[in-house]
Amino acid sequence: MISVRRYQKQYTLLVACLIALFANNSTSDDWPLHGRDYKDQRFSPLKQINENNVNQLGLAWSFEMKTHRGLQATPIMVNGVLYVTGTWGKVAALNAQSGEKLWEFDPEVPGKWGRYGCCDAVNRGVAYWEGSVYVASFDGRLFSLNAETGDVIWEVDTIDGTAPYTITGAPRIVKDKILIGNAGAEYGVRGYISAYQARTGKLEWRFFTVPGNPDKPFEHPEMAIAAKTWKGSKWWRMGGGGTVWDSMTYDEEFDLLYFGVGNGSPWPQAIRSPGGGDNLFLSSIVAVDPDSGAMSWFYQTTPGESLDFTATQNMILADLPIGGKLRKVLMQAPKNGFFYIIDRSTGKLISADNYVKATWATHIDPLSGRPVGQKVYGENLEIMSPSPAGGHNWQPMAYNPVTKLVYIPVRESSGVFALSQDWIKHGEIPIRENWWNIGVDWEKYTELTENSDPNHSSNDFGFLGAWDPLKSRYNWTYQHSNLVNGGVLTTAGNLVIQGGGDGILRAHQAETGDILWAHDLQIGMLAPPVSYKIDGKQYIAILAGWGGAAIASGNPGALEAGTSDNLGKLFVFHLGDKKNLPFKPKKAKTLSYPPEIYGTQANIKGGASIYMQYCSLCHGPRAVSSGVIPDLRMISESTHQRFLQIVLEGELEGLGMPNFSDLLNTRQVKSVHQYIIQRTREDMSVYNHSK
Numbered sequence: 264m265i266s267v268r269r270y271q272k273q274y275t276l277l278v279a280c281l282i283a284l285f286a287n288n289s290t291s292d293d294w295p296l297h298g299r300d301y302k303d304q305r306f307s308p309l310k311q312i313n314e315n316n317v318n319q320l321g322l323a324w325s326f327e328m329k330t331h332r333g334l335q336a337t338p339i340m341v342n343g344v345l346y347v348t349g350t351w352g353k354v355a356a357l358n359a360q361s362g363e364k365l366w367e368f369d370p371e372v373p374g375k376w377g378r379y380g381c382c383d384a385v386n387r388g389v390a391y392w393e394g395s396v397y398v399a400s401f402d403g404r405l406f407s408l409n410a411e412t413g414d415v416i417w418e419v420d421t422i423d424g425t426a427p428y429t430i431t432g433a434p435r436i437v438k439d440k441i442l443i444g445n446a447g448a449e450y451g452v453r454g455y456i457s458a459y460q461a462r463t464g465k466l467e468w469r470f471f472t473v474p475g476n477p478d479k480p481f482e483h484p485e486m487a488i489a490a491k492t493w494k495g496s497k498w499w500r501m502g503g504g505g506t507v508w509d510s511m512t513y514d515e516e517f518d519l520l521y522f523g524v525g526n527g528s529p530w531p532q533a534i535r536s537p538g539g540g541d542n543l544f545l546s547s548i549v550a551v552d553p554d555s556g557a558m559s560w561f562y563q564t565t566p567g568e569s570l571d572f573t574a575t576q577n578m579i580l581a582d583l584p585i586g587g588k589l590r591k592v593l594m595q596a597p598k599n600g601f602f603y604i605i606d607r608s609t610g611k612l613i614s615a616d617n618y619v620k621a622t623w624a625t626h627i628d629p630l631s632g633r634p635v636g637q638k639v640y641g642e643n644l645e646i647m648s649p650s651p652a653g654g655h656n657w658q659p660m661a662y663n664p665v666t667k668l669v670y671i672p673v674r675e676s677s678g679v680f681a682l683s684q685d686w687i688k689h690g691e692i693p694i695r696e697n698w699w700n701i702g703v704d705w706e707k708y709t710e711l712t713e714n715s716d717p718n719h720s721s722n723d724f725g726f727l728g729a730w731d732p733l734k735s736r737y738n739w740t741y742q743h744s745n746l747v748n749g750g751v752l753t754t755a756g757n758l759v760i761q762g763g764g765d766g767i768l769r770a771h772q773a774e775t776g777d778i779l780w781a782h783d784l785q786i787g788m789l790a791p792p793v794s795y796k797i798d799g800k801q802y803i804a805i806l807a808g809w810g811g812a813a814i815a816s817g818n819p820g821a822l823e824a825g826t827s828d829n830l831g832k833l834f835v836f837h838l839g840d841k842k843n844l845p846f847k848p849k850k851a852k853t854l855s856y857p858p859e860i861y862g863t864q865a866n867i868k869g870g871a872s873i874y875m876q877y878c879s880l881c882h883g884p885r886a887v888s889s890g891v892i893p894d895l896r897m898i899s900e901s902t903h904q905r906f907l908q909i910v911l912e913g914e915l916e917g918l919g920m921p922n923f924s925d926l927l928n929t930r931q932v933k934s935v936h937q938y939i940i941q942r943t944r945e946d947m948s949v950y951n952h953s954k
């Protein structure tokens with residue numbers, strides 16, 4: 264019995280290795296593509312590091328990424344060189360064995376662009392193809408770099424400069440084309456994906472995901488299909504959303520490119536498309552011919568999306584035995600909480616079962632592929648699960664073809680929703696240029712947040728779950744202390760490896776979830792690990808650096824407010840040769856005595872609301888920072904004195920602190936200042952005297 268099972272395992276592995284080899288023309292020792300191969304399984308066939316010896320894993324080397332902001336990249340390893348990105352689209356090329364720096368590239372993004380990103384100035388990695396390294400900078404430029412020197416071969420601007428687009432995703436290479444999307448749906452942009460000639464940077468095709476100005480002709484035939492599903496006439500002035508900000512997968516068997524489409528802009532369909540409609544291609548998986556961009560099929564996960572439920576989460580291709588035959592499927596666990604298995608040949612739904620609590624719909628009808636009992640929100644606060652951050656976000660899940668399990672970094676969460684008061688009272692929402700325009704009620708949300716303790720109120724939690732896609736259930740789960748945790752790697756060594764938001768990197772036995780090895784890296788992790796082999800030695804590499812959408816909260820160091828320096832690093836491990844990590848002692852946490860309050864209680868209350876709308880996204884709810892962006896309760900006397908100049912004149916723009924003079928006046932900024940002073944005074948007794 265055991266030997267039969269082992270034989271089956273080895274056979275499956277051999278097949279997986281062969282497929283991988285044919286897939287990317289590189290050795291199975293490399294990590295040449297975002298998900299390692301085009302199936303995007305994030306499965307390494309290497310097994311030198313395995314369940315029997317992983318407890319001997321030790322640090323080989325580490326490399327400082329010179330940023331305190333979030334790190335999210337998948338390192339790419341080709342021909343012994345590791346290419347990693349930090350923030351803003353900066354690239355480092357390192358000797359993958361020794362860590363020796365070969366070159367660095369800085370796209371020199373203006374710091375003021377920091378304001379255009381919903382979720383930190385992050386970057387999820389490069390693409391490699393025939394001696395070139397491709398990276399997209401945060402301000403929307405795409406670069407081809409010489410892989411040996413880092414010199415720029417070509418550079419193109421992928422955005423038109425009229426809307427606050429950003430790019431955080433990794434470009435992907437398909438045949439001789441380089442593909443890139445963008446982000447910015449919270450600000451009011453119109454999403455699209457572009458294909459460029461990899462050698463020259465020439466634009467080959469562009470696919471818009473939502474219709475544009477109805478007075479103008481459709482850019483491509485698919486826009487005629489989409490336009491029929493939008494109502495009213497104003498959506499296009501608010502962008503419509505639908506950004507392709509992360510996932511793309513190429514299917515070699517069907518010669519199709521799949522990409523995931525994001526949420527609507529603004530969020531509530533009641534504002535965006537009064538009267539309903541599916542609002543294609545929001546929250547959809549779209550399959551196109553990679554040569555022409557012509558659509559083959561689409562599948563919409565959340566019709567009429569209103570909850571920030573993107574379908575941009577990573578997609579995994581696999582062959583699964585379903586109904587007595589081997590089906591070629593695509594698997595995705597989008598934000599909306601349902602795990603989708605889709606037939607890649609037709610785009611038809613095979614199954615969709617909830618992998619986390621999902622209250623926005625009762626279930627997905629298997630025949631129509633549509634959600635049933637879909638809830639909408641109006642004037643009153645509605646609590647729905649998952650939250651806008653999703654049951655699963657961009658942190659990639661992984662599929663192990665040997666255990667046949669999908670390892671998902673899951674978040675059990677809920678969010679509060681109500682329509683914007685402006686919309687209810689005036690039937691319009693003010694469009695704030697280059698800022699969030701999501702059309703929900705911040706006032707009510709602020710009240711709720713202000714009345715709760717962000718450190719202890721939440722019922723939300725994160726876990727790593729080993730999901731059986733055929734039985735739609737977890738074989739095992741591991742509950743984290745943190746809501747947000749890193750992406751996942753699984754290997755033929757029967758391992759699942761994931762970095763926690765708590766700063767601990769763990770290796771689990773893939774079938775049981777038992778923790779076989781754990782190492783405290785002292786920096787919260789978001790990025791997924793990768794594995795590669797050089798000169799007969801296997802390595803595990805991971806970027807550690809807290810930030811991203813979790814920039815404002817959730818860092819365990821954060822709750823200690825300012826005690827974690829969050830100086831990002833790339834860590835590389837191998838067997839034996841254990842080295843101590845160069846740990847730094849945690850900073851003492853003290854709040855400096857702030858100036859006197861000079862405003863009234865009404866000023867402070869107004870300041871709290873403005874803070875929530877404009878400041879909390881980065882500096883943290885209730886002025887408690889996660890340690891990524893400065894904690895405003897700890898600013899110096901001179902910063903207090905320069906508060907107005909910093910916020911209204913852009914004194915610190917070079918560091919990424921934007922100028923808000925177009926959105927806020929002196930009176931409003933003073934009230935925010937009053938609120939921060941009040942919050943500092945409230946917390947002084949707690950922080951300066953406890954422990």
Ligand code: CA
Pocket residue numbers: 448449525526571573
């Ligand atoms: Ca979004």
